[in-house]
Amino acid sequence: MLIRRAELGFGARVADVRIETGCVTEVGARLAHRQGEAELDAGGAALLPALRDHHLHLYALAAARASVRCGQPDVAGAETLEAVLRRADGTLPSGEWLRGTAFHESVLAASGIEDFRAWLDAVLPARPVRIQHRGGRLWWLNTAALRRLGVHPAAVDTPLERSGRDFTGRLYDADGWLRQRVGSVRPSLAVVSRELWRWGVTAVTDASHANGRADYAAFAAAQTRGELLQDVRVMGGAELDAVKDAVNGSAHLWRGERKFHLHAQALPDFDLLCAQIRTAHAAGRGAAFHCVERGELIFALAALDASGVRDGDRIEHAGVAPPELVAQVATLGVTVVTQPGFIAERGDVYRREVTADDQPWLYPVRRFLAAGVPLALSSDAPYADPNPWRTAAAAVARQTPAGTVLNPEERLTPEYAVARLMAPLAAPGVEVPRVAAGMAADLCLLPMPWRAACRNLAHIVPVAVWRRGLGPVASPACAALG
Numbered sequence: 115m116l117i118r119r120a121e122l123g124f125g126a127r128v129a130d131v132r133i134e135t136g137c138v139t140e141v142g143a144r145l146a147h148r149q150g151e152a153e154l155d156a157g158g159a160a161l162l163p164a165l166r167d168h169h170l171h172l173y174a175l176a177a178a179r180a181s182v183r184c185g186q187p188d189v190a191g192a193e194t195l196e197a198v199l200r201r202a203d204g205t206l207p208s209g210e211w212l213r214g215t216a217f218h219e220s221v222l223a224a225s226g227i228e229d230f231r232a233w234l235d236a237v238l239p240a241r242p243v244r245i246q247h248r249g250g251r252l253w254w255l256n257t258a259a260l261r262r263l264g265v266h267p268a269a270v271d272t273p274l275e276r277s278g279r280d281f282t283g284r285l286y287d288a289d290g291w292l293r294q295r296v297g298s299v300r301p302s303l304a305v306v307s308r309e310l311w312r313w314g315v316t317a318v319t320d321a322s323h324a325n326g327r328a329d330y331a332a333f334a335a336a337q338t339r340g341e342l343l344q345d346v347r348v349m350g351g352a353e354l355d356a357v358k359d360a361v362n363g364s365a366h367l368w369r370g371e372r373k374f375h376l377h378a379q380a381l382p383d384f385d386l387l388c389a390q391i392r393t394a395h396a397a398g399r400g401a402a403f404h405c406v407e408r409g410e411l412i413f414a415l416a417a418l419d420a421s422g423v424r425d426g427d428r429i430e431h432a433g434v435a436p437p438e439l440v441a442q443v444a445t446l447g448v449t450v451v452t453q454p455g456f457i458a459e460r461g462d463v464y465r466r467e468v469t470a471d472d473q474p475w476l477y478p479v480r481r482f483l484a485a486g487v488p489l490a491l492s493s494d495a496p497y498a499d500p501n502p503w504r505t506a507a508a509a510v511a512r513q514t515p516a517g518t519v520l521n522p523e524e525r526l527t528p529e530y531a532v533a534r535l536m537a538p539l540a541a542p543g544v545e546v547p548r549v550a551a552g553m554a555a556d557l558c559l560l561p562m563p564w565r566a567a568c569r570n571l572a573h574i575v576p577v578a579v580w581r582r583g584l585g586p587v588a589s590p591a592c593a594a595l596g
């Protein structure tokens with residue numbers, strides 16, 4: 115097909131773009147029409163490389179859509195939380211699980227409630243309730259839920275946290291155990307996949323550390339069914355060492371990095387971690403480290419230094435990175451994949467709860483770029499908003515919900531922010547391809563020229579999206595254009 119009068123390079127010029135067999139084959143001022151070729155007049159609107167989300171969690175995102183939100187900004191206090199839970203309880207058949215997400219202790223703190231399990235028991239004594247902490251690794255369970263899971267305080271082999279002889283209701287890092295006990299089926303990815311597509315996201319990296327062979331097969335099957343439209347890179351555990359890249363229908367599936375979910379309060383054995391990094395490298399995989407706190411980043415960098423760095427090694431989040439650690443990341447040559455969306459959603463909580471020492475180094479972006487560190491942005495959905503345009507807008511504004519600008523020297527321009535969402539999945543920090551002959555036709559067409567669109571960055575919705583020249587989903591506006 116031939117796209118006429120497309121604005122390229124963030125407003126740099128207007129040209130015609132020819133797409134053949136999934137690639138951009140020609141870009142020129144006035145390309146001659148070929149017989150039988152479809153034409154689309156962009157009318158000077160911006161044509162950009164399609165977006166990639168370099169770190170999200172697809173199944174958790176789909177599950178969150180079917181859950182009750184239990185945290186900011188929807189729920190700000192105990193009274194609202196109680197009302198939201200009671201309303202959800204009223205709509206569910208008796209005995210069915212109530213699943214909550216995005217909870218944070220600050221919701222209950224103002225009311226002086228410390229024992230969340232007891233509070234849940236008082237609100238919903240009969241309904242099994244599981245509520246996920248907004249960080250993603252902790253679940254809260256009420257007593258009806260513990261009963262449903264068939265666990266008794268006398269049992270010795272459960273991952274549930276205890277206080278004395280009884281359970282606290284907290285469950286850390288045990289999603290696999292919980293899924294098995296709850297017996298839940300995987301949610302469909304159809305809705306979230308189409309939503310991402312509509313925003314121009316044609317490829318994603320699923321960063322779930324527990325991904326194994328069954329998850330890899332589930333992604334493949336979802337692509338084959340046409341339920342999952344995006345190309346997907348799958349991070350995960352050692353099980354994925356043995357899986358093969360594949361093409362499923364029109365979508366590609368790749369094995370991604372071995373993911374290490376570091377947690378400052380319970381860091382793994384250093385030598386064991388180093389051995390696991392070397393095993394991943396020997397299997398041809400990079401290593402990726404969840405590093406939200408300063409101590410996690412120090413630990414990950416020490417382990418990489420001791421094990422040797424390989425192409426594809428990544429730091430996820432880099433939530434606190436003072437200058438000496440930024441320099442170390444640069445020296446090691448590791449890529450950073452970070453999430454400015456957290457500032458837009460949780461910035462005020464950071465300002466209250468993060469120590470004064472760490473405040474100046476929260477979610478640096480420019481500092482990494484200035485040090486020559488390859489860097490990409492991502493959403494970490496469902497733990498922050500999946501809309502990539504809001505992610506970019508958050509990197510530009512760095513504004514907390516209350517309106518404070520967090521470390522303003524780290525703000526990006528709209529062009530730079532959006533470009534950090536365009537690199538190939540396998541190399542998230544590389545310079546982004548311009549729309550030029552020879553590139554795969556992964557493209558999105560905005561409804562207007564860039565200069566107008568970027569004034570309202572957070573609200574951009576492309577009118578057409580192509581992956582390798584094909585557009586499985588066209589919005590109504592696309593038909594109007596064509």
Ligand SMILES: [Zn+2]
Nearest residue numbers: 169170321494
């Ligand atoms: Zn994540």
